[in-house]
Amino acid sequence: MKEARFPVMEIFGPTVQGEGMVIGRKTMFVRTAGCDYRCSWCDSAFTWDGTGKDDIRLLTADEITAELRALGGDGFAHVTLSGGNPALLSQLGTLIDALHALRIEVALETQGSRWQDWFLQIDELTISPKPPSSGMNTDWPTLDDIVRKLEAAARNFSLKVVVFDDADLAYAKQAHERYPQVPFFLQAGNANLKETHAIRMLPYLVERYEWLIGKTMADAQFKRVRVLPQLHAWVWGNKKGV
Amino acid sequence: MKEARFPVMEIFGPTVQGEGMVIGRKTMFVRTAGCDYRCSWCDSAFTWDGTGKDDIRLLTADEITAELRALGGDGFAHVTLSGGNPALLSQLGTLIDALHALRIEVALETQGSRWQDWFLQIDELTISPKPPSSGMNTDWPTLDDIVRKLEAAARNFSLKVVVFDDADLAYAKQAHERYPQVPFFLQAGNANLKETHAIRMLPYLVERYEWLIGKTMADAQFKRVRVLPQLHAWVWGNKKGV
Numbered sequence: 247m248k249e250a251r252f253p254v255m256e257i258f259g260p261t262v263q264g265e266g267m268v269i270g271r272k273t274m275f276v277r278t279a280g281c282d283y284r285c286s287w288c289d290s291a292f293t294w295d296g297t298g299k300d301d302i303r304l305l306t307a308d309e310i311t312a313e314l315r316a317l318g319g320d321g322f323a324h325v326t327l328s329g330g331n332p333a334l335l336s337q338l339g340t341l342i343d344a345l346h347a348l349r350i351e352v353a354l355e356t357q358g359s360r361w362q363d364w365f366l367q368i369d370e371l372t373i374s375p376k377p378p379s380s381g382m383n384t385d386w387p388t389l390d391d392i393v394r395k396l397e398a399a400a401r402n403f404s405l406k407v408v409v410f411d412d413a414d415l416a417y418a419k420q421a422h423e424r425y426p427q428v429p430f431f432l433q434a435g436n437a438n439l440k441e442t443h444a445i446r447m448l449p450y451l452v453e454r455y456e457w458l459i460g461k462t463m464a465d466a467q468f469k470r471v472r473v474l475p476q477l478h479a480w481v482w483g484n485k486k487g488v
Numbered sequence: 489m490k491e492a493r494f495p496v497m498e499i500f501g502p503t504v505q506g507e508g509m510v511i512g513r514k515t516m517f518v519r520t521a522g523c524d525y526r527c528s529w530c531d532s533a534f535t536w537d538g539t540g541k542d543d544i545r546l547l548t549a550d551e552i553t554a555e556l557r558a559l560g561g562d563g564f565a566h567v568t569l570s571g572g573n574p575a576l577l578s579q580l581g582t583l584i585d586a587l588h589a590l591r592i593e594v595a596l597e598t599q600g601s602r603w604q605d606w607f608l609q610i611d612e613l614t615i616s617p618k619p620p621s622s623g624m625n626t627d628w629p630t631l632d633d634i635v636r637k638l639e640a641a642a643r644n645f646s647l648k649v650v651v652f653d654d655a656d657l658a659y660a661k662q663a664h665e666r667y668p669q670v671p672f673f674l675q676a677g678n679a680n681l682k683e684t685h686a687i688r689m690l691p692y693l694v695e696r697y698e699w700l701i702g703k704t705m706a707d708a709q710f711k712r713v714r715v716l717p718q719l720h721a722w723v724w725g726n727k728k729g730v
């Protein structure tokens with residue numbers, strides 16, 4: 247079989263994971279190109295809307311690990327696979343194997359629209375179904391199936407919903423109640439994707455986070471939740487590659 | 489045996505846990521009075537320096553759970569025990585039992601200067617040894633013993649070091665290398681305990697967090713670390729009881 251190549255949009259790090267279940271973790275990022283969704287507020291639209299197409303490289307697992315080492319040396323033990331939607335890539339297990347062989351842990355973020363068997367190799371898997379403000383529709387039977395398979399294998403995974411408004415919050419509650427046993431993260435959405443000056447964005451981001459805290463603290467149905475901001479936006483605004 | 493009473497400084501919530509291994513979690517706080525340390529930058533000095541002594545109440549486990557329910561109703565499933573140093577209270581296991589009976593999880597934060605057998609009942613235990621800037625000295629053999637006991641019982645625990653300067657960072661590295669297998673959190677210290685206006689503090693807090701990220705990302709010896717701010721300070725500044 248010909249060696250698999252993956253469409254890679256960017257490789258960067260080491261930096262901190264700014265979101266979700268491993269927030270704060272020192273990690274490298276591998277961002278793959280291509281997404282089956284087109285969320286209205288996508289902060290990685292360059293991975294699928296054509297604007298970044300000249301930056302896409304088709305790399306093998308070995309080429310990716312070599313580039314990670316060139317950037318991060320021996321100073322990291324964690325890689326985050328992000329997109330786009332890396333779950334479009336059926337062969338990605340070979341990259342995960344290569345990283346595990348180097349004793350590097352691997353996290354994945356995907357919206358939960360597709361299953362891949364290599365999900366079972368992921369050390370921290372974040373499923374991030376998209377709320378109404380995204381303009382996308384959730385395929386609940388597919389999500390049910392993904393959750394069931396990960397639970398059957400006792401994998402370390404969580405759900406994360408980005409929330410912009412009350413309709414999103416209602417959607418998040420529905421997801422939390424559908425899978426009450428799954429660790430559940432709420433994340434304050436950032437609708438301010440144009441601002442490049444991080445400090446100018448801070449009051450807005452804090453206000454959004456405080457709004458989400460207020461809503462969830464007052465709501466008894468949100469019991470076992472974790473409410474988080476996007477730390478990287480607080481520090482670096484909308485800057486890419488950090 | 490007479491029913492145990494605990495010196496309680498404050499009970500508040502629900503709010504988000506702003507730090508460490510369960511950052512973002514919806515939780516209630518029970519803050520006990522009294523500490524065997526006197527850290528120079530303690531943000532809870534009112535628990536031990538006499539300034540809060542009129543607020544201390546001696547409460548039983550049942551009185552504490554009743555007050556938690558009065559404040560948080562049925563809308564929470566997590567309680568954080570904080571101080572001061574709750575590890576000074578040998579009977580605290582009765583409170584943990586009472587909370588577990590209500591299907592409430594319990595987290596603890598302690599500096600690791602004392603062992604208590606009820607540590608083995610804690611769902612998420614954060615040991616936060618204090619770096620040089622605190623003015624305190626770490627009792628390493630005691631800390632070794634605590635780590636050994638928690639590992640032998642396969643408990644869910646982590647180490648967290650608050651870092652203000654390079655000497656603190658060197659201390660943190662020493663702690664990380666002494667217990668390389670224990671999940672390790674670095675937290676940017678807040679030396680600005682007087683500022684009451686949250687928004688005015690933000691640029692400072694972001695700068696401190698970015699400084700700590702820069703140091704740890706550049707250092708190959710910090711590999712399996714998580715670097716976090718104090719989220720509650722970013723949102724509420726130095727305000728108490730939120």
Ligand code: SF4
Nearest residue numbers: 281283284285288330
């Ligand atoms: S699923 Fe993610 S990458 Fe795809 S469009 Fe939505 S936000 Fe963007």
Ligand code: SF4
Nearest residue numbers: 523525526527530572
């Ligand atoms: S150990 Fe904690 S409560 Fe005690 S003095 Fe130090 S910072 Fe304050």
